[in-house]
Structure formats: C-alpha cells, structure tokens
Amino acid sequence: MGMLVTAVDDKITKVMLNGRLDTVGVGQIETSFAATLVPPGKSAIVDLSGVEFVASMGIRMLISVARAMHQRQAKLAIYNATSLVQEVFDTVKLSDIVPIGRDEDDARRIVSS
Amino acid sequence: MKMTLDASSPREGSPDPEARRTADVVAFAGSRAGFERALGGFRAILDRHALEPRTRYRCELVFEEIVSNIIRHGCADDQEHHISVTVAVIGDRVTLHFEDDGVAFDPRQSVPARESVGSDSGGRGLALVRSVSERIDYERTPNHENHLDVTIAAGPNR
Numbered sequence: 001m002g003m004l005v006t007a008v009d010d011k012i013t014k015v016m017l018n019g020r021l022d023t024v025g026v027g028q029i030e031t032s033f034a035a036t037l038v039p040p041g042k043s044a045i046v047d048l049s050g051v052e053f054v055a056s057m058g059i060r061m062l063i064s065v066a067r068a069m070h071q072r073q074a075k076l077a078i079y080n081a082t083s084l085v086q087e088v089f090d091t092v093k094l095s096d097i098v099p100i101g102r103d104e105d106d107a108r109r110i111v112s113s
Numbered sequence: 114m115k116m117t118l119d120a121s122s123p124r125e126g127s128p129d130p131e132a133r134r135t136a137d138v139v140a141f142a143g144s145r146a147g148f149e150r151a152l153g154g155f156r157a158i159l160d161r162h163a164l165e166p167r168t169r170y171r172c173e174l175v176f177e178e179i180v181s182n183i184i185r186h187g188c189a190d191d192q193e194h195h196i197s198v199t200v201a202v203i204g205d206r207v208t209l210h211f212e213d214d215g216v217a218f219d220p221r222q223s224v225p226a227r228e229s230v231g232s233d234s235g236g237r238g239l240a241l242v243r244s245v246s247e248r249i250d251y252e253r254t255p256n257h258e259n260h261l262d263v264t265i266a267a268g269p270n271r
Contacts, residue, residue: 022177024149053170055177056238084170091244092237 001025002050005036012043012111014104018050021058030061037065041072043111045104049080054088066098075099079107137201143184143194143215151180155198162202171245171265172200172207178238179211179220179261187215187259206247211261218259219251 001019008014015036019025037044046062048054066076079101081089089100101107137158141151155176159169180196188194199210220239243249247266254260 022152022173023145023181024152053173055174055181056241057177057181059237084167087167088174088241091241 001028003029003033003036008045008108012045012108013037013040014045014047016047016050020053021051021061022053022055023057026057026061033061034065034068037074037076038068038072041069041074043075044069044077045101045107045111046076046078047080047104048078048085049082051085052082054081054085056092059088059092059094062094062098075111077101077107077110079103138197138199140195140197143188143196143213145184147196148180148184151196151198152176155200158200162200162207164202164207165205168205168207168265172209174245175209175242175263175265178242179209179263182220182238183211183213183215183218183259187213187218190216206264206266208262208264211259211263213259214257215259217253217257219253220261221249221251 001021001024002017004016004018006014006016013036015033017029051058062076062078069076077099080103081100086100089095094100099107099110101110139151139154139158141147141154156173159172164172176198180198183196188196194213194215196211196213198212201208201210220242242263245265246263248262248264250262252260
C-alpha cells in the first residue's frame with residue numbers, strides 16, 4: 001500500500017493512495033495516513049484511482065480520519081474511485097459521511113466550500 | 114472430511130476429482146499472520162478461474178470480511194484455531210465455504226443490528242457480505258465447528 005502526499009495550496013493537502021485498502025493495506029498506512037492529515041487541521045482530497053480494492057477496514061479508516069479532521073474544522077473528500085470500489089461505497093452510503101467528488105476539481109470545490 | 118492445506122495449481126490433466134477439489138482449498142491458522150499468508154493462496158485460486166471482474170471483487174470482499182470477522186471474534190481467545198476456505202465455481206456462481214473451530218457465530222443473525230454506516234464496528238463488513246451474496250447458509254456442527262457457505266451473486270450490483 002502506497003501513499004503520496006502533495007500540497008495543492010496552503011489550505012488543501014492532496015493524497016494519492018495506491019494498492020488495496022483491506023486489512024493488510026490499512027494496517028500498513030493507517031497510522032501515517034492519520035498522522036499526515038489530522039494534526040495540521042488542513043482540508044484534504046484523496047485520489048483513489050490507484051486503489052484497486054476497498055473493504056470495510058478501508059471504509060472505517062476513511063470515516064475515522066474524516067471525523068477527526070472535522071473536529072479540527074477541516075474537510076476530507078475522496079475522488080476517482082474505480083467503478084467496483086464505488087459500488088462498495090454506494091452500498092454502505094459512504095457519501096453520507098465522507099463526500100465523494102467526481103474528479104479532483106470537484107473534490108477541491110467540496111473541501112473549499 | 115478434513116480438508117487439506119493446498120493452494121497450489123491442480124495437476125495438469127489430473128483425472129482425480131479429489132485432487133482438483135483440494136487444489137481449491139486454502140487452510141490457515143486463525144490469526145492475523147495466518148490471514149495475511151492465506152490471502153495470496155486465495156487470490157491464486159481465483160486467478161485460475163478467470164472470473165468476471167465484479168464477481169472476482171465480490172469473492173475477495175467476502176473472503177476479507179468473513180475471515181477477518183472469524184479471527185476478530187471467533188478466535189479471540191488464547192487457543193490455536195484453524196480456518197479453511199473452499200472455492201467452488203459452478204457456471205457464473207461462486208460459493209465460498211468457510212470452516213473454523215472458533216466460537217459459534219452466525220453472521221446471518223448479526224448483520225441488521227450493526228450495519229449502520231456511521232458505526233465503526235465490524236457490522237459494516239457483514240452488511241457488505243450480505244449485499245453481494247445470493248445465499249448465506251450457516252451451521253454449527255456437533256463437533257463445534259462453524260460451517261458457512263456464501264454464494265456470490267454474479268452480474269450487476271443488486
């Protein structure tokens with residue numbers, strides 16, 4: 001599981017995830033993912049185009065970090081999920097908790113609003 | 114019948130149906146380390162069946178959610194536990210047969226109360242299993258094993 005972090009601007013962080021957000025993958029990145037996004041109190045967008053598989057552990061990680069960021073008045077949005085991953089998100093109604101953008105511009109608009 | 118540990122390729126042209134059957138079984142210790150080792154064997158089995166991408170995804174999702182649930186809840190004591198998973202592909206349907214010797218747990222009874230999306234509990238995983246399954250059968254055997262069959266629905270998301 002890989003994670004690439006870049007600054008979009010001084011208010012938004014962009015994270016590109018690669019690999020599988022299953023029990024093994026989440027175990028590999030959860031600590032650094034949370035440590036990167038929560039303490040700064042900046043909003044963030046997460047590009048999931050490189051994530052081939054998401055299970056409940058991955059959903060739990062996204063919700064947990066989004067809630068922690070919300071407590072610091074920061075927002076998290078995800079985008080570019082594959083169609084199969086999006087089906088999983090739709091099943092659990094993830095967008096009720098973590099906004100899902102159509103693309104990067106949409107995700108940036110969501111966290112900037 | 115006690116299933117054997119074998120996730121290797123079936124022997125080329127083997128006339129023995131039992132040999133082919135055992136090749137689609139992955140067996141492992143009921144622990145996080147066992148789970149991680151078994152994942153590769155399970156995915157190798159799926160590779161051999163050349164499943165349609167959505168069906169393949171659903172198989173991996175059911176494996177992930179059921180096995181992690183067994184380890185988290187069924188194998189949480191200090192005892193050694195064993196899990197086996199058999200893959201049966203018939204037409205466009207895949208049935209995953211799980212056996213474990215952990216505490217009794219019927220996932221069919223546990224889903225509704227814990228499937229809230231807002232929950233951080235493992236109930237979300239069982240809700241996912243239910244959403245991609247055509248049929249779920251569970252039995253607690255007289256020799257204290259859980260036997261669970263999950264038949265995965267092929268085709269479009271339901």
